Amino acid sequence: SQKIEQNSEALNIQEGKTATLTCNYTNYSPAYLQWYRQDPGRGPVFLLLIRENEKEKRKERLKVTFDTTLKQSLFHITASQPADSATYLCALEVTGGGNKLTFGTGTQLKVEL
Amino acid sequence: NAGVTQTPKFQVLKTGQSMTLQCAQDMNHEYMSWYRQDPGMGLRLIHYSVGAGITDQGEVPNGYNVSRSTTEDFPLRLLSAAPSQTSVYFCASSYGEALNTEAFFGQGTRLTVV
Numbered sequence: 001s002q003k004i005e006q007n008s009e010a011l012n013i014q015e016g017k018t019a020t021l022t023c024n025y026t027n028y029s030p031a032y033l034q035w036y037r038q039d040p041g042r043g044p045v046f047l048l049l050i051r052e053n054e055k056e057k058r059k060e061r062l063k064v065t066f067d068t069t070l071k072q073s074l075f076h077i078t079a080s081q082p083a084d085s086a087t088y089l090c091a092l093e094v095t096g097g098g099n100k101l102t103f104g105t106g107t108q109l110k111v112e113l
Numbered sequence: 114n115a116g117v118t119q120t121p122k123f124q125v126l127k128t129g130q131s132m133t134l135q136c137a138q139d140m141n142h143e144y145m146s147w148y149r150q151d152p153g154m155g156l157r158l159i160h161y162s163v164g165a166g167i168t169d170q171g172e173v174p175n176g177y178n179v180s181r182s183t184t185e186d187f188p189l190r191l192l193s194a195a196p197s198q199t200s201v202y203f204c205a206s207s208y209g210e211a212l213n214t215e216a217f218f219g220q221g222t223r224l225t226v227v
Contacts, residue, residue: 004155034215043117043203043218044156089155091216098163099144099207099214100171103156 002027006090006104013080013111021075021107023090030092033066033073038087038106047088048075080111115139119204119219126194126226134189134222136204143209145187146171146216147179149200156203162187163209194226 005024013019023033032051036044050057050066050073057064063076077084087108091101120135138145146161148171158171162181176198178190187206191198201223205216 008153032214041221043205043220044216046215046217049215091156093214098146098161098169098210099216100146100158100161101148101156101205101216102158102172103148105153105155 002092002102004028004090004092004102004104006088006107008105008107010108010110013109015081015111015113017080019077019080019084019109019111021088021090021109023073023075023104025071025092028071028092029068032093033064034091034101035062035064035073035075036089036091036103038089044089077109080109082111082113085110117204117206117217117219119202119222121222122220124222124224126191126224128194128196128226130194132191132194134191134202134204134224136187136189136219137185138187138204138206138217139185140206140217141184142206142217143184144207145181146205147177147187147189148203148205149173150203150221151200159189159202191224194224196226198224199226200224 003026034049035047038044048064061078065074087106089106091103117138147159148156160179162168204219207216
């Protein structure tokens, strides 16, 4: 069956360091992969989308890589700040179009002063 | 620009009651979806629509109905609420296939069934 795995353990890092979050998937051949941020009591907010023919995508302090051979995406936040503390979700589109997404369970990131 | 609006934000139901969760978007998006989010499970797709008049089932459709009579609205109906439907429900919308496929989410409806 199709499965997306994110590290369920919270990630605690010091302000200014780079946070790296992992998303692994099995039994998928996704056309693209998305990353979202979710704050407590709020809906997910889109951050980045990377397509299967792209190795890397950047947006300000964010960087996403996509390795279709390893079936893995890495999400990096450089120069992290306490305001980056949130849960980060990766999502893949279910085959058949319609932007139907399957989500990982998310990784909680806490950036400490 | 309101984006995706969900109502109500909170709801408590008794087992067996029915209700409708409302979702509206003002971005003229073709695609709309409903997800539920449970602890340790991630978001799971309930139903989705690729345009007005077209709906289909997602991963966990049992106990829920949807309709899409207009581009803007995509209500989710609970036919006979059960405690297993206690969850946080999110509505999402996105552009059609050929355009940017990022999803815009509402703020969620926290439903408790007692």
